[in-house]
Amino acid sequence: MPPHVFADRPAQPPERGAVDALITRTRRLRGDVDAVRQDTVGDADDDPQGRWQRALCDLAVHHLDDLGAHLDQLKEGLPPATADAFADELAAYEADSAAGSGSLLSRVGSAEWNLLTDEVSWSDELYQILGRDPAAGPMSLDELPSVVFAEDQPLLTAMVTDCLVDGRPIDGEFRMVRPDGRVRTVHMMGEPVLDSDGSTASMWAVLRDVSELRRSQRAVRETRDSLQRHQHIERTERRLAVEMQEAVLPSWRGSLQFPPGSPTSLDVAAHYLPSPDGALIGGEWYDALQLPDGASLLGVGDLTGHGVAATSSMAMLLGALRGMAVAGVRPGQLMAHLNRLLDTSTQSALGSAVCCRYDPTTRVVTWAQAGHPAPLLFRDGTGRALSRLDGVLLGATSGASYEQGELTLQPGDVLVMHTDGLTRTSSGPQDAEVAADRLTALAARLTGTRDAQEGVRVVVEEFGQGERQGDACVLVAKVNA
Incomplete structure (x- = not known):
């Protein structure tokens, strides 16, 4: 700001047309910014990202208002x-x-x-x-x-x-x-x-x-800090959820034999598919366990929710599932106990599950389901879903009972179990019949696989790259021929 007593010449007013053009451009830009604030930001009091965007728009409007006022003074005096x-x-x-x-x-x-x-x-x-x-x-x-x-x-x-x-x-x-x-x-x-x-x-x-300007800047700063804290919390919770999930789900890779060395053993493999955007860690789980009496436990399931709450509930449920299976509890009664566990738990959650107990001496699979897609059986180049058994969602009601079914497997049979996230797309969840049809269409490929791991690859190739919503699990068991 030069001292005005030393001005070499009188200040010359700017050309009126140039100022008018600036005023017009400023008002047009101000209207555009205000339209963005009204139409795209909206009411976002509960959304840190939305609050930050709204504060930025408010700040931009204040800057343009000040600019317009100065130009008006410059034009009119x-x-x-x-x-x-x-x-x-x-x-x-x-x-x-x-x-x-x-x-x-x-x-x-x-x-x-x-x-x-x-x-x-x-x-x-x-x-x-x-x-x-x-x-x-x-x-x-x-x-x-x-x-x-x-x-x-x-x-x-x-x-x-x-x-x-x-x-x-x-x-x-x-x-x-x-x-x-x-x-x-x-x-x-x-x-x-x-x-x-x-x-x-x-x-x-x-x-x-500059009271209003500083108020807007303070709002931007506070909402930005709030957003950063929110994002930090989300990243921390996601990391904890991933670590807990990795600690709870079976750590084996490839195919496993249950029981090992038996001519009628099951060749088992499973895979967890994260959500396409990698942001949501849900309560999907799978498990395969060798039991003390020589039988094997197979299971997949899903719990409502995402993040640490879902994975901690999953850890609790899997711990109970394994303990009761080792103690010899059969699938139907096992489901009833899990229902009672979720119903009385302080961590409010609903769950779906299907559990199978395979006896290698008789090749008999005993299974029960709780609000979950039934297992699919593939034999001689064809596939079908097993008949649905009675059983409500886990945690939905107290005192529920669960029907138990039996099936005798043959050498070369393939059993596929999955969570419904495998077929849930952006257009909405598919019903059980449509999901079963998509899977049974893979019958020729699944029955021709060498082992369970190859069967998992077939399913993942078909469903893993689609427009799924959320994470999913798939488990494949093949009876040794």
Whole structure:
């Protein structure tokens, strides 16, 4: 800001047409930003991302409003104000301030303090900003700190001292209290005005009311920090959920023999398919366990919810499932116990599951299901879903009973069990019949596989790359021929 006493030539007003063009472009851009704020951000009080976006739009609108006001002043100049006009403007300003906005044209004022004559000159806008009656006159530099927050007074004193003593420009911000008790944040910029001897003759400054601008910036900062905290919490919870899931699900890779070395053993393999975007860790699970009596336990299931809550419930359920299976509890009764566990648990969750117990001496599979797709049997190049057994979702009601079924397998038979997330797409969940049809269409390929691991690859190739929603599990068991 060059000292105005040393101006080489009078300031020339800008060309009117150029300012008009800038005003038009600014108003158009302001309307576009406001449309984005109204149409795309909307009411997002419960969404950290939405709140941050809305605060950014508000901040952009405030910047454009200020720019438009300055351009209007540049075009029209400041009209002379009578006492009645000032009173009307002051009333409008206070009404706007009460609504949280403030008059755009009254946000910038100017002042000059003459050190030689002790004269002080304030613009009408500065009186409006500080809510001071013009009849009371302007405030001297000694009086000015009396309306500044006590915490900010040292800053103002240092700025004025640097300007008057060392000839440094003023550039700082402080809070001022109006007579009506309202607090305004004021940005002050100025320079010393030198006399012909190079001494400071006066101090000239422009004061800008930036209360709304700082409020918008603070909202942006707070919502950004809130969003970052929210994202950090989400990343932490996802990492914990993944670690818990990896700790709970069976760690074996490839195919396993249950029981090993038996000519009628099952060749078993399974796979967990994460959600396509990798963001949601659900309660899908699979399990295969060798039991003390030589039989084998196979199971897949799903719990409602996502994240740590779902994986911790899954850990609890799998621990109970394995313990009861080792103790010899049959599938139907096992489901009843799991239902009672979820029904009485403090971690509210519903679950679906299907469990099978395979006896290698007789090749008999005993199984039960709880609100879950039935296993699919593939034999001699064809496939079918096993008849659905009675059994409600786990945790849905107390005292539920679960029907138990039996099936004798033959050498080369393939048994496929999966969670419904395998066939749930963006267009909505598929019903059990449609899902079964898609799987039974793989009959020729599945019955021709060498082992269970190859069968898992067939299923994953068919379903793993589609538009699934959420994660899924698939387990394949093949009777050794």
